[in-house]
Amino acid sequence: MKFVFFFIYVPFVYSELHNFTTTYTEMNGQMVAEIPEISSVTVLDGQPIDFYDAEIKKLIPRQDWMKEFASGGRFKEYTEFRERLQRTNEISIHVLMERFNQTHGVHTYQRMYGCDWDDETGDSHGFDEHAYDGKNFISLDMKELRYIAYVPQGLPTTTKWNNNKTQLEFVNQYYRHDCVGWIHRLLTLRKTNLETKGILEVSLLQMDRSSPVLCHATGFYPSAVTITWLRNGQNYDEDVDLRETLPNEDGTFQKTSTLTVPPDEWEKDQFVCVVEHMGRTIRKILTECKMKNSAEWCFYGCVFYS
Numbered sequence: 001m002k003f004v005f006f007f008i009y010v011p012f013v014y015s016e017l018h019n020f021t022t023t024y025t026e027m028n029g030q031m032v033a034e035i036p037e038i039s040s041v042t043v044l045d046g047q048p049i050d051f052y053d054a055e056i057k058k059l060i061p062r063q064d065w066m067k068e069f070a071s072g073g074r075f076k077e078y079t080e081f082r083e084r085l086q087r088t089n090e091i092s093i094h095v096l097m098e099r100f101n102q103t104h105g106v107h108t109y110q111r112m113y114g115c116d117w118d119d120e121t122g123d124s125h126g127f128d129e130h131a132y133d134g135k136n137f138i139s140l141d142m143k144e145l146r147y148i149a150y151v152p153q154g155l156p157t158t159t160k161w162n163n164n165k166t167q168l169e170f171v172n173q174y175y176r177h178d179c180v181g182w183i184h185r186l187l188t189l190r191k192t193n194l195e196t197k198g199i200l201e202v203s204l205l206q207m208d209r210s211s212p213v214l215c216h217a218t219g220f221y222p223s224a225v226t227i228t229w230l231r232n233g234q235n236y237d238e239d240v241d242l243r244e245t246l247p248n249e250d251g252t253f254q255k256t257s258t259l260t261v262p263p264d265e266w267e268k269d270q271f272v273c274v275v276e277h278m279g280r281t282i283r284k285i286l287t288e289c290k291m292k293n294s295a296e297w298c299f300y301g302c303v304f305y306s
């Protein structure tokens with residue numbers, strides 16, 4: 001039984017809204033002729049899935065399931081899709097410096113693009129936002145299908161982009177269809193991987209003798225799970241608080257049920273936490289809390305070994 005780091009969960013609630021965003025950052029050096037430093041990270045539903053290694057000019061997968069995908073034939077298609085997304089409507093940092101009359105200093109061009117997709121309603125939105133030195137510069141208005149400049153220096157660019165019908169059609173096709181298609185495919189890949197590799201782990205924890213006992217289930221996929229308590233073999237739902245299901249970094253889920261019963265009661269009666277997931281049942285009996293050493297109490301609370 002190992003310790004569960006349940007304190008570092010991502011503090012957002014799981015929703016059916018999926019988000020696929022690439023954040024591209026380009027920074028020039030102090031020297032005029034210096035090659036800009038580039039970084040590009042892509043995040044799917046809050047989870048980083050790949051990054052661009054500018055030195056070797058390659059897209060590097062981040063998650064296990066992405067690595068698996070990267071070793072297959074379709075990754076080439078994904079890479080091409082990504083490269084095209086990046087190349088379309090790209091601005092050079094040197095052009096930006098010129099427009100702002102800057103000859104030196106460290107400057108940053110940042111771009112966030114991608115799409116989100118609601119798998120319940122089917123609604124999707126594409127976005128492409130450009131910023132210079134931390135301020136909004138240009139953004140794509142998908143409703144009107146045109147680019148908007150936030151500052152006068154952006155006008156030459158938006159005028160050029162908005163007058164190119166071929167490019168606008170291309171952008172429309174990308175953000176409305178291709179991008180959402182890729183969210184779909186990536187989610188399917190992740191799902192298949194997590195279903196076969198997701199490992200449900202259950203532990204009982206307590207911060208100190210007077211605090212509630214937590215029954216913590218983690219590492220499961222898909223998200224549907226039930227956590228119940230038994231008192232002397234009978235269903236017990238008093239003094240029980242079932243928390244929301246939360247996503248883990250790796251795409252699996254976690255959920256906690258707390259039991260607020262004083263220790264003298266659970267030392268007298270038998271309490272069992274029952275976790276059911278995909279036809280599998282794990283039972284944890286609440287027994288005397290055993291600690292390995294006092295430091296563990298301070299940092300992790302108490303873990304019950306049962």
Ligand SMILES: *[C@@H]1O[C@H](CO)[C@@H](O)[C@H](O)[C@H]1NC(C)=O
Pocket residue numbers: 019020021116
């Ligand atoms: C998608 O993610 C990006 C980056 O994290 C964020 O700025 C954007 O607001 C998100 N979109 C939605 C609809 O949540």
Ligand SMILES: *[C@@H]1O[C@H](CO)[C@@H](O)[C@H](O)[C@H]1NC(C)=O
Pocket residue numbers: 099100101
């Ligand atoms: C840059 O310099 C030009 C010519 O000197 C001037 O017309 C323009 O207003 C300047 N732009 C900014 C942002 O300072």
Ligand SMILES: *[C@@H]1O[C@H](CO)[C@@H](O)[C@H](O)[C@H]1NC(C)=O
Pocket residue numbers: 088164166167
């Ligand atoms: C319009 O955009 C396409 C695709 O990005 C490009 O190949 C073409 O040169 C552009 N045309 C003009 C007139 O800028």
